[in-house]
Amino acid sequence: MKKTVLRKYANLIAAKGVNVQKGQEVFIQAELDQPEFVKMLVEECYKLGAKSVKVDWTYQPLMKVNTRYMTLKTLSTLPNYDEARWQHYVDTIPCRIYLESEDPDGLKGMDQKKYSKALQKLMPVIRSYRDQIENKYQWCIAAVPGEKWAKKLFPDLSKHQAVEKLWEAILSCARVTEDPLAAWDAHNKDLKARCAYINSLGAVSFDYKAGNGTDFHVEFIPGSHFNGGADTSLQGIVFNPNMPSEECFTSPMKGKAEGIVYASKPLSFNGQVIDKFWIRFKDGKAVEWDAEVGKDVLTEIINMDEGSCMLGEVALVPYDSPISNSGLLFYNTLFDENAACHLALGFGFQDALDDYQNITLQDAYDRGVNKSFMHVDFMIGTPDMNITANTKDGRKVPIFRNGNWAF
Numbered sequence: 195m196k197k198t199v200l201r202k203y204a205n206l207i208a209a210k211g212v213n214v215q216k217g218q219e220v221f222i223q224a225e226l227d228q229p230e231f232v233k234m235l236v237e238e239c240y241k242l243g244a245k246s247v248k249v250d251w252t253y254q255p256l257m258k259v260n261t262r263y264m265t266l267k268t269l270s271t272l273p274n275y276d277e278a279r280w281q282h283y284v285d286t287i288p289c290r291i292y293l294e295s296e297d298p299d300g301l302k303g304m305d306q307k308k309y310s311k312a313l314q315k316l317m318p319v320i321r322s323y324r325d326q327i328e329n330k331y332q333w334c335i336a337a338v339p340g341e342k343w344a345k346k347l348f349p350d351l352s353k354h355q356a357v358e359k360l361w362e363a364i365l366s367c368a369r370v371t372e373d374p375l376a377a378w379d380a381h382n383k384d385l386k387a388r389c390a391y392i393n394s395l396g397a398v399s400f401d402y403k404a405g406n407g408t409d410f411h412v413e414f415i416p417g418s419h420f421n422g423g424a425d426t427s428l429q430g431i432v433f434n435p436n437m438p439s440e441e442c443f444t445s446p447m448k449g450k451a452e453g454i455v456y457a458s459k460p461l462s463f464n465g466q467v468i469d470k471f472w473i474r475f476k477d478g479k480a481v482e483w484d485a486e487v488g489k490d491v492l493t494e495i496i497n498m499d500e501g502s503c504m505l506g507e508v509a510l511v512p513y514d515s516p517i518s519n520s521g522l523l524f525y526n527t528l529f530d531e532n533a534a535c536h537l538a539l540g541f542g543f544q545d546a547l548d549d550y551q552n553i554t555l556q557d558a559y560d561r562g563v564n565k566s567f568m569h570v571d572f573m574i575g576t577p578d579m580n581i582t583a584n585t586k587d588g589r590k591v592p593i594f595r596n597g598n599w600a601f
Contacts, residue, residue: 195361200231201238203336203365206374206437208238211334212289213433216243219288223250227295227340235291244289254300254465261309269308270315280323283331287429290333295340298525301465309464310494317499317567325555329545332433335528337364346525367438367517367529378424378434385423389442391601392510393419395591397583399450400508402535404579406456407472412508413450415562417548420444420510428551438517440532443509445542447562449478451505458534459573460487462525468492471572479503480539495539501566507538513577513597527571534575535594540568 208214220239224232236247261269283290344356351359369377402410422442424434452475460469471485471492480496480503483489496503509531517524517533524530542563544550550558559565581594592600 195358195365197234199365199370201234202374203368203370204231204234204238206368206370206378207235207291207334207336208242210375210378211336211434211437212291212332213431214239214242214244214289214332215431217245218243219286220244220247220291221250221283221288222247222291222293223252224293224338225252225254225295225340228293228338231338232293235293239289254296257465258301258304261304261312266308266311269312272316272319277319277323280320284323284326287327287331290331292333292335294335294337294526294528295343296465296526297340297342298346298462298467299465300342302467304465306466306491306494310498313567314498321567328555329550330428332427332431333435334433334437335435336368336437337526337528339364343526347522363520363522363524367520367532369438369516382423382434385439385442388599389420389422392442392583392593395583395589396586397591398586399584400593401582401584402453402455402574402579404456404458404574404576406458406576408453408455408574408576408579410453410455410475410574411451412505413447414444415447415547417561418444418546419548421543421546425545436528436532438529438532440511440515440517441509441536442511443507443546445546445563446505446508447478448501448504448542448564449562451475451478455537455574457572457574458576459523459530460525461530461570461572462527463488463491463495463570466491467525468572475505478505495568495570498540498568499566501564502540502568502570504539504564504566505537506540506542506564506566506569507536507571509536509538509571510581510593511535511575512594512599513575513579530573531571534573535579535581536571536573536575538569538571540564540566540570 239247339357339360341353344360348356348359371377399413420442426432454474456472468488473480474482485492544558577597579597583591583593
């Protein structure tokens with residue numbers, strides 16, 4: 195891929211993704227796949243005035259080795275130096291960038307139960323720090339190609355050709371055009387307009403139906419709204435948390451979901467694939483589920499904590515979207531969730547509430563936002579999906595018809 199094009203992408207992530215402010219620290223998390231691009235991204239952050247840029251490198255094979263050989267007690271303990279890092283995040287409110295390139299099957303064979311038990315111990319500690327910076331900092335998840343990820347998508351190509359093909363797909367979906375910044379301004383404007391229309395309806399619930407068997411009802415929190423596109427931190431800084439992003443989303447009322455949903459795409463979770471699965475909800479909780487591939491992983495997700503069996507997000511994405519139209523199954527949630535309507539098990543969003551700036555996180559939980567240490571998106575959108583809003587004044591308003599916006 196031409197360096198001039200990659201430089202545009204790096205600038206897009208730094209300027210429009212996290213919107214680095216002068217004097218702000220930046221922390222980047224990346225796999226070992228694209229060090230030259232990471233260097234470009236670091237430079238772009240500095241050009242925008244970053245005080246310092248720290249890169250934390252990750253490597254899936256090491257994660258498997260650590261999980262295998264560490265004792266559960268050690269794996270479950272957050273070391274003092276990591277706690278100090280989290281406290282630093284609280285004290286300084288830096289930007290955080292996550293570059294995804296992982297092999298979708300890279301953690302296959304890992305002891306999932308041991309890893310899940312460790313997470314159950316670790317996440318409450320980490321969450322205590324994350325809650326303190328919730329809605330305050332800018333963050334962005336973007337992607338770069340990894341060889342194994344690219345070969346999974348394009349198995350008939352050479353490694354070099356597959357990586358180049360994946361670069362093309364990533365850059366296209368992320369709107370890295372002749373003027374990426376202008377393209378994202380226009381895209382955000384469209385998403386905001388769609389959210390404004392949905393919010394104007396006074397919807398109290400949605401009904402979903404699709405030919406694959408999905409028959410589902412979900413209710414909303416009074417005084418909540420749909421968000422989409424760019425976000426604004428409590429510091430007043432506009433940023434784009436996902437690149438790409440095609441969704442309008444909200445957090446539903448905890449405990450108010452009924453019916454069955456069938457996944458329309460595989461889910462890659464922590465380097466393991468879950469495929470051909472369904473989940474039945476009653477009184478808001480997942481009470482029954484099955485999967486042809488990865489049922490044990492799905493079970494670990496649903497049973498991770500008290501809130502991981504309930505929904506934290508409802509998201510609308512048209513079937514006729516750039517990612518869906520690419521014809522690619524990315525085996526990566528950042529992309530696949532933006533190719534189809536989806537739901538998420540686990541924690542919800544405080545900023546889905548109209549007055550979120552003036553309330554505490556506990557207030558949000560008390561009003562119906564789901565509390566969990568997990569947030570796992572899974573795709574349910576199909577070409578024939580219909581979604582109907584039920585409004586306060588008794589109307590039934592079409593939101594989706596045959597997989598696309600009805601307005």
